Amino acid sequence: xxxxxxxxxxxxxxxxxxxxxxxxxxxxxxxxxxxxxxxxxxxxxxxxxxxxxxxxxxxxxxxxxxxxxxxxxxxxxxxxxxxxxxxxxxxxxxxxxxxxxxxxxxxxxxxxxxxxxxxxxxxxxxxxxxxxxxxxxxxxxxxxxxxxxxxxxxxxxxxxxxxxxxxxxxxxxxxxxxxxxxxxxxxxxxxxxxxxxxxxxxxxxxxxxxxxxxxxxxxxxxxxxxxxxxxxxxxxxxxxxxxxxxxxxxxxxxxxxxxxxxxxxxxxxxxxxxxxxxxxxxxxxxxxxxxxxxxxxxxxxxxxxxxxxxxxxxxxxxxxxxxxxxxxxxxxxxxxxxxxxxxxxxxxxxxxxxxxxxxxxxxxxxxxxxxxxxxxxxxxxxxxxxxx
Ligand SMILES: Cc1ncc(COP(=O)(O)O)c(C=O)c1O
Numbered sequence: 001x002x003x004x005x006x007x008x009x010x011x012x013x014x015x016x017x018x019x020x021x022x023x024x025x026x027x028x029x030x031x032x033x034x035x036x037x038x039x040x041x042x043x044x045x046x047x048x049x050x051x052x053x054x055x056x057x058x059x060x061x062x063x064x065x066x067x068x069x070x071x072x073x074x075x076x077x078x079x080x081x082x083x084x085x086x087x088x089x090x091x092x093x094x095x096x097x098x099x100x101x102x103x104x105x106x107x108x109x110x111x112x113x114x115x116x117x118x119x120x121x122x123x124x125x126x127x128x129x130x131x132x133x134x135x136x137x138x139x140x141x142x143x144x145x146x147x148x149x150x151x152x153x154x155x156x157x158x159x160x161x162x163x164x165x166x167x168x169x170x171x172x173x174x175x176x177x178x179x180x181x182x183x184x185x186x187x188x189x190x191x192x193x194x195x196x197x198x199x200x201x202x203x204x205x206x207x208x209x210x211x212x213x214x215x216x217x218x219x220x221x222x223x224x225x226x227x228x229x230x231x232x233x234x235x236x237x238x239x240x241x242x243x244x245x246x247x248x249x250x251x252x253x254x255x256x257x258x259x260x261x262x263x264x265x266x267x268x269x270x271x272x273x274x275x276x277x278x279x280x281x282x283x284x285x286x287x288x289x290x291x292x293x294x295x296x297x298x299x300x301x302x303x304x305x306x307x308x309x310x311x312x313x314x315x316x317x318x319x320x321x322x323x324x325x326x327x328x329x330x331x332x333x334x335x336x337x338x339x340x341x342x343x344x345x346x347x348x349x350x351x352x353x354x355x356x357x358x359x360x361x362x363x364x365x366x367x368x369x370x371x372x373x374x375x376x377x378x379x380x381x382x383x384x385x386x387x388x
Contacts, residue, residue: 009134036349042240051280055273065269068260069097076279085218093253101234101247106131111258120169124354129170151180172204177363178324179317201229209238211319212297239281299366310381323364329385344379
């Protein structure tokens with residue numbers, strides 16, 4: 001069978017490859033610790049689960065949902081942003097529910113880009129930013145995230161001739177994979193920059209509540225941002241609900257409504273029982289989230305201490321469930337991960353899988369229990385790199 005030209009753009013998803021690798025080593029009898037994937041291990045809060053069970057029993061929820069999400073969830077989102085960021089979002093026109101933020105991120109380029117238009121994508125990157133750009137026949141300009149710039153894009157280095165043809169810019173903070181943070185001062189500069197150049201911003205806030213020291217801001221705290229931006233939020237990491245598949249897009253009403261129109265032609269929305277359980281999660285945010293945040297901060301500190309004592313080079317993450325680090329010896333990141341896996345049974349994600357500027361780094365995920373994190377940290381920090 002001959003597959004489409006479009007399929008030539010897609011390679012197996014990086015994380016699927018990593019799952020396969022872990023499975024292969026397990027079959028060989030290796031006790032693999034998989035710290036390659038950011039899949040939260042903490043069970044969803046029991047109050048959220050109880051609410052979902054009640055909602056599943058309600059026959060009204062067994063009918064089709066609507067694509068943009070029910071009013072209960074959208075109103076809870078609007079109220080949450082008001083409490084959390086002090087901003088007003090119209091639950092009817094400026095908020096749309098997603099089946100996980102990944103699907104909204106993948107579809108957004110369809111509403112903003114035409115064939116040949118450019119999209120700015122960070123490097124290293126979360127891979128899904130490319131998906132919709134490929135779907136519309138768009139072009140990608142990669143914007144390096146470098147340690148010397150605190151892993152923030154250097155806006156002055158993006159060529160003007162590319163900017164002229166650019167419709168969309170994806171950014172993600174706290175950042176996967178680097179763990180970096182974007183402060184409000186940078187956000188203000190970014191909004192000014194984007195407004196002047198007519199570039200639409202898509203801020204991926206999947207880790208917005210996984211900050212360690214300084215709370216994150218929403219771009220909509222900045223005047224004029226709603227004209228040129230949307231934000232994507234996810235319940236996956238915030239409430240440890242990755243398997244429930246829910247999130248939302250908010251901000252510019254033209255983009256939010258257009259994205260909803262695209263989705264109406266593709267999906268029929270998320271199960272109302274899950275949406276209502278998500279609304280409960282948002283309403284109880286202050287009771288649920290600090291514990292989760294504290295757990296990930298402690299894990300990052302445990303791992304960071306072990307790595308810094310054993311010669312690894314890295315910047316302590318400001319948030320997320322990742323540590324982005326260079327092994328004590330400069331080497332190709334795939335080789336480094338294979339070496340670590342062979343020596344210790346710990347599977348990490350090679351930085352090069354996230355882009356050219358990820359080369360030399362590995363990404364360590366802290367989405368396993370404390371005992372496992374400690375065990376992996378001891379194993380990795382005891383590797384003798386002189387023998388390589
Ligand atoms: C940077 C980033 N954005 C978005 C997502 C998608 O999250 P979800 O689809 O679970 O809401 C992820 C998931 O790992 C992520 O790492």
